[in-house]
Amino acid sequence: MKKLLITAALASSCIFAGAQDMMSKRGTPILPEAGDWSIGADATSLIQYFGNLFTDANNNNSSLNSQLPQTLVGLYVVDANTAYRAKLRIGFATQTLNNIVDDNSTTTEFVTVTDELKISNTNITLGAGLQKSRGKGRLHGIYGAEIGFGIGSHKDTYSYGNSITTTNPGPTSTTDWTNLPNGGTNPTTRTTESKTGSTFSINLNAFIGAEYFFAPKMSLSAEYGWGLLFSSTGEGEMSSERLNAGGTAVESFDTPTGKSSNMSVDVADIGSIVLHFYF
Numbered sequence: 001m002k003k004l005l006i007t008a009a010l011a012s013s014c015i016f017a018g019a020q021d022m023m024s025k026r027g028t029p030i031l032p033e034a035g036d037w038s039i040g041a042d043a044t045s046l047i048q049y050f051g052n053l054f055t056d057a058n059n060n061n062s063s064l065n066s067q068l069p070q071t072l073v074g075l076y077v078v079d080a081n082t083a084y085r086a087k088l089r090i091g092f093a094t095q096t097l098n099n100i101v102d103d104n105s106t107t108t109e110f111v112t113v114t115d116e117l118k119i120s121n122t123n124i125t126l127g128a129g130l131q132k133s134r135g136k137g138r139l140h141g142i143y144g145a146e147i148g149f150g151i152g153s154h155k156d157t158y159s160y161g162n163s164i165t166t167t168n169p170g171p172t173s174t175t176d177w178t179n180l181p182n183g184g185t186n187p188t189t190r191t192t193e194s195k196t197g198s199t200f201s202i203n204l205n206a207f208i209g210a211e212y213f214f215a216p217k218m219s220l221s222a223e224y225g226w227g228l229l230f231s232s233t234g235e236g237e238m239s240s241e242r243l244n245a246g247g248t249a250v251e252s253f254d255t256p257t258g259k260s261s262n263m264s265v266d267v268a269d270i271g272s273i274v275l276h277f278y279f
Contacts, residue, residue: 022137028216030138032077032278036217040073043220043275071125073274081134087127087148095119104162113161123152133211142221143208150202150231155195164190164243164250189242192252197234197259204228205268217278225268232261 022030032038071089078084096118103111129146209223236257244251 024216030213030216031080032083032217034077034079036077036278038075038077038083038276038278040075040221040274040276042071043273070123071127073276075131075276075278077278081132083131083133085127085129085131085144085146087125087146089123089125091121091123093119093121093123101161115161116159118157118159120155120157121153123150125150129207138213140211140213141208142211142223143206145204145206146225148201148203148205150200152199153196155193156191157193158191160190164241166243166247166249189240191238191240193239194236195238196236196257199231199233201229201231203230203268209272211276219276219278220273221276222273224272226266227268228263228265229268230261230263233259235259 024030070091071087074086074088076084076086096116099115099117100112101115103113125148127146127148129144131142131144133140133142135141205225205227207223207225209221211219211221213219236259238255238257239252240255241250241252243249
Protein backbone atom coordinates (compact mmCIF):
# COMPACT_ATOMS: atom_id res chain seq x y z
CA MET A 1 0.00 0.00 0.00
CA LYS A 2 2.85 2.34 0.91
CA LYS A 3 4.55 1.62 -2.44
CA LEU A 4 1.30 2.39 -4.26
CA LEU A 5 0.96 5.72 -2.47
CA ILE A 6 4.57 6.66 -3.22
CA THR A 7 4.16 5.74 -6.89
CA ALA A 8 0.96 7.79 -7.16
CA ALA A 9 2.64 10.73 -5.48
CA LEU A 10 5.60 10.58 -7.87
CA ALA A 11 3.32 10.33 -10.89
CA SER A 12 1.30 13.31 -9.70
CA SER A 13 4.48 15.29 -9.16
CA CYS A 14 5.68 14.52 -12.70
CA ILE A 15 2.33 15.51 -14.22
CA PHE A 16 2.27 18.71 -12.19
CA ALA A 17 5.83 19.56 -13.16
CA GLY A 18 5.06 18.91 -16.84
CA ALA A 19 2.00 21.12 -16.63
CA GLN A 20 4.08 23.89 -15.04
CA ASP A 21 6.82 23.70 -17.68
CA MET A 22 4.26 23.29 -20.52
CA MET A 23 6.89 22.05 -22.93
CA SER A 24 6.62 19.28 -25.48
CA LYS A 25 9.00 16.30 -25.42
CA ARG A 26 11.11 18.13 -27.99
CA GLY A 27 11.29 21.24 -25.84
CA THR A 28 8.76 23.29 -27.83
CA PRO A 29 6.50 25.61 -25.78
CA ILE A 30 2.91 24.41 -25.84
CA LEU A 31 1.39 27.76 -24.92
CA PRO A 32 1.79 30.89 -27.08
CA GLU A 33 4.35 33.48 -26.07
CA ALA A 34 4.30 37.28 -26.11
CA GLY A 35 4.68 38.52 -29.67
CA ASP A 36 3.12 35.43 -31.28
CA TRP A 37 0.46 35.75 -33.96
CA SER A 38 -2.45 33.40 -34.48
CA ILE A 39 -4.55 32.56 -37.51
CA GLY A 40 -7.90 30.97 -36.73
CA ALA A 41 -10.02 28.79 -39.00
CA ASP A 42 -13.62 27.71 -38.57
CA ALA A 43 -13.42 24.15 -37.22
CA THR A 44 -17.10 23.30 -37.77
CA SER A 45 -16.62 21.78 -41.23
CA LEU A 46 -13.56 19.83 -40.02
CA ILE A 47 -15.50 18.31 -37.14
CA GLN A 48 -18.38 17.49 -39.47
CA TYR A 49 -16.00 15.81 -41.95
CA PHE A 50 -14.47 13.48 -39.34
CA GLY A 51 -17.89 12.76 -37.87
CA ASN A 52 -19.17 11.68 -41.26
CA LEU A 53 -16.28 9.20 -41.63
CA PHE A 54 -17.99 6.98 -39.08
CA THR A 55 -21.56 7.25 -40.40
CA ASP A 56 -23.55 7.34 -43.60
CA ALA A 57 -22.09 9.86 -46.09
CA ASN A 58 -25.36 11.78 -46.24
CA ASN A 59 -25.46 12.46 -42.52
CA ASN A 60 -24.66 15.88 -41.12
CA ASN A 61 -23.08 15.34 -37.73
CA SER A 62 -22.36 18.94 -36.89
CA SER A 63 -24.93 20.93 -34.96
CA LEU A 64 -22.33 23.65 -34.33
CA ASN A 65 -22.53 27.10 -35.79
CA SER A 66 -19.55 28.74 -37.44
CA GLN A 67 -18.37 31.87 -35.67
CA LEU A 68 -18.42 34.09 -38.73
CA PRO A 69 -18.70 32.25 -42.05
CA GLN A 70 -15.79 32.86 -44.46
CA THR A 71 -14.11 35.23 -42.02
CA LEU A 72 -10.46 35.17 -40.93
CA VAL A 73 -9.92 35.24 -37.16
CA GLY A 74 -6.55 36.51 -35.90
CA LEU A 75 -4.88 37.10 -32.52
CA TYR A 76 -1.77 38.98 -31.41
CA VAL A 77 -0.44 37.77 -28.04
CA VAL A 78 0.56 40.64 -25.75
CA ASP A 79 1.40 38.56 -22.67
CA ALA A 80 0.42 35.27 -21.04
CA ASN A 81 -3.09 36.53 -20.26
CA THR A 82 -3.81 39.17 -22.92
CA ALA A 83 -4.29 39.17 -26.68
CA TYR A 84 -5.68 41.53 -29.30
CA ARG A 85 -8.07 39.90 -31.75
CA ALA A 86 -9.18 40.86 -35.23
CA LYS A 87 -11.64 39.56 -37.83
CA LEU A 88 -11.51 40.21 -41.56
CA ARG A 89 -13.48 39.28 -44.65
CA ILE A 90 -13.11 40.95 -48.03
CA GLY A 91 -15.32 39.09 -50.48
CA PHE A 92 -16.28 39.82 -54.09
CA ALA A 93 -18.11 37.11 -56.03
CA THR A 94 -19.67 36.79 -59.46
CA GLN A 95 -21.60 33.92 -61.00
CA THR A 96 -22.99 33.45 -64.51
CA LEU A 97 -25.84 31.09 -65.38
CA ASN A 98 -26.75 30.36 -69.00
CA ASN A 99 -29.83 28.63 -70.33
CA ILE A 100 -30.43 27.59 -73.96
CA VAL A 101 -33.93 28.40 -75.26
CA ASP A 102 -35.72 28.30 -78.64
CA ASP A 103 -35.22 31.23 -80.99
CA ASN A 104 -38.64 32.85 -81.34
CA SER A 105 -37.66 34.83 -84.42
CA THR A 106 -37.79 31.72 -86.63
CA THR A 107 -39.94 28.64 -87.09
CA THR A 108 -36.90 26.53 -87.97
CA GLU A 109 -36.38 23.69 -85.52
CA PHE A 110 -33.32 23.41 -83.28
CA VAL A 111 -32.36 27.08 -83.65
CA THR A 112 -31.56 28.41 -80.18
CA VAL A 113 -30.47 31.52 -78.31
CA THR A 114 -29.09 32.02 -74.80
CA ASP A 115 -30.66 33.62 -71.74
CA GLU A 116 -28.11 34.73 -69.17
CA LEU A 117 -28.18 35.60 -65.47
CA LYS A 118 -25.21 37.28 -63.77
CA ILE A 119 -25.11 37.36 -59.98
CA SER A 120 -22.68 39.57 -58.07
CA ASN A 121 -22.11 39.90 -54.33
CA THR A 122 -19.89 42.01 -52.08
CA ASN A 123 -19.26 41.16 -48.42
CA ILE A 124 -16.82 42.99 -46.16
CA THR A 125 -16.41 42.34 -42.43
CA LEU A 126 -14.06 44.10 -40.00
CA GLY A 127 -13.75 43.39 -36.29
CA ALA A 128 -11.40 44.14 -33.38
CA GLY A 129 -11.37 43.25 -29.70
CA LEU A 130 -9.47 42.48 -26.52
CA GLN A 131 -9.18 38.91 -25.21
CA LYS A 132 -8.12 37.93 -21.70
CA SER A 133 -7.41 34.41 -20.48
CA ARG A 134 -6.92 32.63 -17.17
CA GLY A 135 -6.04 29.14 -16.10
CA LYS A 136 -3.09 26.74 -15.89
CA GLY A 137 -2.05 23.87 -18.08
CA ARG A 138 -3.56 23.26 -21.50
CA LEU A 139 -7.09 24.47 -20.71
CA HIS A 140 -7.69 28.21 -20.40
CA GLY A 141 -10.82 30.24 -19.92
CA ILE A 142 -11.15 33.21 -22.30
CA TYR A 143 -13.25 36.35 -22.06
CA GLY A 144 -13.33 39.88 -23.39
CA ALA A 145 -15.15 42.25 -25.74
CA GLU A 146 -15.12 43.11 -29.43
CA ILE A 147 -16.72 45.41 -31.99
CA GLY A 148 -17.49 44.53 -35.59
CA PHE A 149 -18.73 46.19 -38.80
CA GLY A 150 -20.11 44.69 -42.00
CA ILE A 151 -21.20 46.01 -45.40
CA GLY A 152 -22.54 44.15 -48.42
CA SER A 153 -24.48 44.31 -51.67
CA HIS A 154 -26.23 41.97 -54.12
CA LYS A 155 -27.20 42.41 -57.79
CA ASP A 156 -28.80 40.16 -60.44
CA THR A 157 -28.52 41.12 -64.12
CA TYR A 158 -30.68 39.37 -66.73
CA SER A 159 -30.21 39.29 -70.49
CA TYR A 160 -32.46 37.46 -72.94
CA GLY A 161 -31.78 35.87 -76.29
CA ASN A 162 -35.29 36.67 -77.51
CA SER A 163 -36.02 40.38 -77.80
CA ILE A 164 -39.40 41.92 -77.10
CA THR A 165 -40.81 43.30 -80.37
CA THR A 166 -44.13 44.51 -81.71
CA THR A 167 -44.69 41.09 -83.27
CA ASN A 168 -43.37 39.19 -80.27
CA PRO A 169 -44.50 41.15 -77.17
CA GLY A 170 -44.09 38.23 -74.74
CA PRO A 171 -41.40 35.75 -75.77
CA THR A 172 -42.60 32.33 -74.67
CA SER A 173 -39.13 30.81 -74.36
CA THR A 174 -37.88 33.21 -71.70
CA THR A 175 -36.07 31.27 -68.99
CA ASP A 176 -37.97 30.71 -65.78
CA TRP A 177 -35.07 31.77 -63.53
CA THR A 178 -35.55 30.76 -59.91
CA ASN A 179 -34.47 34.25 -58.89
CA LEU A 180 -36.69 36.08 -61.37
CA PRO A 181 -39.00 38.36 -59.33
CA ASN A 182 -41.88 38.35 -61.83
CA GLY A 183 -41.99 34.58 -62.34
CA GLY A 184 -40.35 34.05 -65.70
CA THR A 185 -42.25 32.38 -68.50
CA ASN A 186 -44.30 34.30 -71.05
CA PRO A 187 -44.04 37.71 -69.39
CA THR A 188 -45.46 40.91 -70.81
CA THR A 189 -43.01 42.57 -68.42
CA ARG A 190 -39.63 41.06 -67.61
CA THR A 191 -36.84 41.97 -65.21
CA THR A 192 -33.49 43.16 -66.56
CA GLU A 193 -31.81 43.99 -63.26
CA SER A 194 -32.57 43.52 -59.59
CA LYS A 195 -30.38 44.89 -56.82
CA THR A 196 -30.85 45.16 -53.08
CA GLY A 197 -29.83 48.26 -51.21
CA SER A 198 -26.46 48.26 -49.51
CA THR A 199 -26.43 46.38 -46.22
CA PHE A 200 -24.72 47.64 -43.07
CA SER A 201 -24.27 46.03 -39.67
CA ILE A 202 -22.53 46.82 -36.40
CA ASN A 203 -22.18 44.61 -33.34
CA LEU A 204 -20.74 45.19 -29.88
CA ASN A 205 -20.32 41.96 -27.92
CA ALA A 206 -18.91 40.61 -24.70
CA PHE A 207 -17.76 36.98 -25.03
CA ILE A 208 -16.71 34.10 -22.83
CA GLY A 209 -15.44 30.62 -23.61
CA ALA A 210 -12.54 28.19 -23.34
CA GLU A 211 -9.39 27.34 -25.28
CA TYR A 212 -7.59 23.99 -25.17
CA PHE A 213 -4.03 23.49 -26.46
CA PHE A 214 -3.88 19.96 -27.85
CA ALA A 215 -0.42 20.40 -29.44
CA PRO A 216 2.42 22.94 -29.28
CA LYS A 217 0.89 26.32 -30.19
CA MET A 218 -2.23 24.69 -31.65
CA SER A 219 -5.60 24.95 -29.97
CA LEU A 220 -9.36 24.69 -30.28
CA SER A 221 -11.52 27.42 -28.76
CA ALA A 222 -15.26 27.53 -28.15
CA GLU A 223 -17.14 30.65 -27.15
CA TYR A 224 -20.42 32.48 -27.17
CA GLY A 225 -21.19 36.16 -26.87
CA TRP A 226 -23.86 38.55 -25.73
CA GLY A 227 -24.40 42.07 -26.97
CA LEU A 228 -25.93 44.55 -29.36
CA LEU A 229 -26.51 43.94 -33.07
CA PHE A 230 -27.85 46.54 -35.50
CA SER A 231 -28.31 45.86 -39.20
CA SER A 232 -29.99 47.70 -42.06
CA THR A 233 -30.66 47.29 -45.77
CA GLY A 234 -31.13 50.37 -47.92
CA GLU A 235 -33.69 50.89 -50.64
CA GLY A 236 -33.11 48.70 -53.68
CA GLU A 237 -34.27 48.88 -57.27
CA MET A 238 -35.72 46.56 -59.90
CA SER A 239 -35.39 47.45 -63.60
CA SER A 240 -37.83 45.97 -66.12
CA GLU A 241 -38.77 46.20 -69.78
CA ARG A 242 -42.02 45.78 -71.72
CA LEU A 243 -43.82 46.84 -74.85
CA ASN A 244 -45.40 50.27 -74.39
CA ALA A 245 -49.15 50.80 -74.26
CA GLY A 246 -49.33 51.65 -77.95
CA GLY A 247 -47.41 48.51 -78.89
CA THR A 248 -44.92 50.52 -80.89
CA ALA A 249 -41.70 50.33 -78.86
CA VAL A 250 -40.02 48.69 -75.89
CA GLU A 251 -39.89 50.81 -72.76
CA SER A 252 -37.78 50.40 -69.63
CA PHE A 253 -38.74 51.48 -66.12
CA ASP A 254 -37.43 51.19 -62.56
CA THR A 255 -39.32 50.18 -59.43
CA PRO A 256 -37.91 50.87 -55.94
CA THR A 257 -37.90 48.06 -53.36
CA GLY A 258 -38.33 48.53 -49.64
CA LYS A 259 -35.66 49.02 -47.02
CA SER A 260 -35.40 47.38 -43.61
CA SER A 261 -33.57 47.56 -40.29
CA ASN A 262 -33.16 45.37 -37.23
CA MET A 263 -31.78 45.88 -33.74
CA SER A 264 -31.41 43.23 -31.04
CA VAL A 265 -29.64 42.53 -27.77
CA ASP A 266 -29.15 38.80 -27.51
CA VAL A 267 -26.82 35.81 -27.23
CA ALA A 268 -24.67 35.21 -30.32
CA ASP A 269 -22.23 32.61 -31.70
CA ILE A 270 -23.50 29.68 -29.65
CA GLY A 271 -21.33 26.61 -30.27
CA SER A 272 -18.65 28.48 -32.24
CA ILE A 273 -15.45 26.44 -32.52
CA VAL A 274 -12.24 27.85 -34.00
CA LEU A 275 -8.93 26.09 -34.73
CA HIS A 276 -5.94 28.34 -33.90
CA PHE A 277 -2.33 28.16 -35.13
CA TYR A 278 0.22 30.31 -33.27
CA PHE A 279 3.59 31.22 -34.71
